[in-house]
Amino acid sequence: MVSENPNETSLLPVRHPQQDLFICDIADCVLKNDIASMEHPVFSLSKKPDLSVREYVNGDKRLTVTPSVKGMATIYDKDILIFAISQLMAAKNRGDPISCELRLSARSFLVFANRHTGGGDYEQLEAALDRLTGTRLKTSIRTGGEKQESWFGLVESAYVKRFEHGGGSEGRVQELRITLSDWLFNAVTANEVLSMHPDYFRLRKPIERRLYEIARKHCGVQDEWRVGLRLLYKKTGARSPIKQFRFLLKNLQDQQHLPDYKIAIEADGENVSFARRSEVACPPRTNFLHVADER
Incomplete structure (x- = not known):
C-alpha cells in the first residue's frame, strides 16, 4: 500500500504530478495536522494488526489507546484525518461554516x-475506517481548552x-462520510493545527512520518530543537528495540530525506537534534536552542 520496495530509503515518487481540475482544488489545500496527535503517540507504527493497549505518561499528560479486534489505527490511517482536517481548515479560513460531519x-x-x-487502494479505505472507528482513547490532553x-x-x-x-467502477468506494470526535474537532475550531510539508506523504516508513511530526511540532520556527534519544523513542511510540531505533536514526542522518529538517545524533549518542533546513522560510526571530526538559 505504501512502499513498492521497503528496502528503499529515498522518498516515494510523486504519483499524481498532474491532476484534473476537480482534484486540483482539493489537493491544493495546505496539509494540516492536529498538534495533540503530532506530539503524542496516538497511532500504531506497525504494518501488522496491533492489538496491544498503549499507556503513555508525560508529566501531567496521560494517554491510553485501546484498539479494537481489527487492531489499532495506524499512522497511515491517520492520512484520512489529515485530509479531513486540511479540508476543514481551508473552509474555516474561507469563512465557510464547518461541522464535525464530513x-x-x-x-x-x-x-x-x-x-x-x-x-485495492479503495478497498483499503474500509479497513482504515474499521481501525479509526474502533480505536478508543482516554486522555487528559487538552484540545480547544477542553x-x-x-x-x-x-x-x-x-x-x-x-x-x-x-463504468468499470461498480462496487468501488466513491465517498467517505465520517464524524470526527469532539477531541479532534475542538483542535480545528481552536486552530490547534500545524501546516506540514507535502512530502510527508512520500515518506516510506511509519517511523519516518512519526519523526517528522515530532520535529514539526517541537522545532516549529526555531532553528534547532534538541531532545534526549530515549525521550524521542518514547514520543514516537515505537515498539522495536531501542537498538534498532538508534540504527534507523543513523540511517536517517546519513540519508537526510526528512522534509524541512535535518537530523543529527550528537557525539554522546544520547541526544538528537533537529535543525531547520536553510531553504525553509520562517518568520524572523532570535535564534536559540531549545533543550527538552522532559525526562
Whole structure:
C-alpha cells in the first residue's frame, strides 16, 4: 500500500504530478495536522494488526489507546484525518461554516495522500475506517481548552458510499462520510493545527512520518530543537528495540530525506537534534536552542 520496495530509503515518487481540475482544488489545500496527535503517540507504527493497549505518561499528560479486534489505527490511517482536517481548515479560513460531519471523495483522498488509485487502494479505505472507528482513547490532553476524561474514538462514526452502476467502477468506494470526535474537532475550531510539508506523504516508513511530526511540532520556527534519544523513542511510540531505533536514526542522518529538517545524533549518542533546513522560510526571530526538559 505504501512502499513498492521497503528496502528503499529515498522518498516515494510523486504519483499524481498532474491532476484534473476537480482534484486540483482539493489537493491544493495546505496539509494540516492536529498538534495533540503530532506530539503524542496516538497511532500504531506497525504494518501488522496491533492489538496491544498503549499507556503513555508525560508529566501531567496521560494517554491510553485501546484498539479494537481489527487492531489499532495506524499512522497511515491517520492520512484520512489529515485530509479531513486540511479540508476543514481551508473552509474555516474561507469563512465557510464547518461541522464535525464530513463527506470526502475517495479518489480525492487517494490523490491528496499520494497513493495509487487502483481497486485495492479503495478497498483499503474500509479497513482504515474499521481501525479509526474502533480505536478508543482516554486522555487528559487538552484540545480547544477542553480536558477529556472519557473514552472516545478518533472517528465516532463512518459510512462508505459505493458506485452502483457500471463504468468499470461498480462496487468501488466513491465517498467517505465520517464524524470526527469532539477531541479532534475542538483542535480545528481552536486552530490547534500545524501546516506540514507535502512530502510527508512520500515518506516510506511509519517511523519516518512519526519523526517528522515530532520535529514539526517541537522545532516549529526555531532553528534547532534538541531532545534526549530515549525521550524521542518514547514520543514516537515505537515498539522495536531501542537498538534498532538508534540504527534507523543513523540511517536517517546519513540519508537526510526528512522534509524541512535535518537530523543529527550528537557525539554522546544520547541526544538528537533537529535543525531547520536553510531553504525553509520562517518568520524572523532570535535564534536559540531549545533543550527538552522532559525526562
